[in-house]
Amino acid sequence: MNIQIIEKVIDVFNQYGDTIRFDIERFEEVLNDLAFNMMDECYLVVLGMKLGVFEAMIFDEDFEMSRYVDYLCQYASLKEEEALFMVSVYAHLIESIGYYFEIPDIENFLRQAYQEQNFSHLYVLARTYFLGFGVTQDYEKAFEIFSYLHDNGILESCYYLGYMYEHGDGVEQDIAKALAYYREQCDSQSSLRLGLFYMYGQYVEQDSNQAMHYFLNSHEKESYLYQGILLERQKDYSSAFQAYLKGAKCFQKDCLYKTGLLLKLGLGVELNMDDAIHYLTYGYYLLHEECAYELAMLYFDGVALKKDVKKALQYLHQAARLNSYEACLLLSQFYELGRYVKKHHGYALSYYQQAQMIKEGKEKAYEII
Known part of the structure; x- marks a missing residue:
């Protein structure tokens, strides 16, 4: 599943107006044409609109992701991965578009x-x-x-x-x-x-x-998440993993990342690459930049996943767009050296500058804390 479908849906709304979502057949046709290489993603986006999930989320004051995922698995017979992807896409669409309505009187x-x-x-x-x-x-x-x-x-x-x-x-x-x-x-x-x-x-x-x-x-x-961080500080990685795992079950994206990372490293838990990829993928669906970066590295390494430079670069570029410091730094090096990509000093400089901005932003945030 590719989170770039979010940009494609926004492009459709920008071009045809947000009200196209009420003409689902037309919306499906336009989206399929625009995202012809993401048919599975298009199917899920359209299905959720047909089921009324998108509209329900717009008017849901107490939105809880796990509730929608459970509903879709139980009543629409979707796999958990499909349900999470659908709900996450809608959540980010709603946040990006900024739906507003007024309660009368x-x-x-x-x-x-x-x-x-x-x-x-x-x-x-x-x-x-x-x-x-x-x-x-x-x-x-x-x-x-x-x-x-x-x-x-x-x-x-x-x-x-x-x-x-x-x-x-x-x-x-x-x-x-x-x-x-x-x-x-x-x-x-x-x-x-x-x-x-x-x-x-x-x-x-x-x-x-x-x-x-x-x-x-x-x-x-x-x-x-914070329980896990405190336990990690105490070097109690086993208990930290259990705390992160509880958060991951609630689809807390930082916990998904931490759970996947500890499984990948075999830290506090037995090494399990299949489970690590599972949790990192879920974190990627929730637009977690470091999950996207870790998946890129797995495709570059070709150990737990079959080596696929094209997929690795796709994840790496998406990680950079989500403001991953490591992804921006690595892409800067790739474009500077012409490794995996055509050499381009302008892109190399741009990614390096983005990496520095991310680093400075994190340092300022830490100072505030």
């Missing part, structure tokens, strides 16, 4: 909810303003409603109030208040935030044990 709904003291409706509306889902994002309005809910004993609002205080969204930044709200109702989301505070020493003294405590209390799929 939302202010009337809000007034009515206040009048009736309907806290469940107020909570939904607060999240709507917080997320900007069906309404222009308005943190101040969200803060106002969540504060009202908190004053009335609705502690589910604590995470959102903590988040807004942490980031200064809709209210002046106040880390002490953010921590207080996170700790008041230490649910799954709040636990993840507190774990990150202690893991990186943000606003509190760095404490790996406290960080792990909070990550273990969280059911957010990202918590498995």
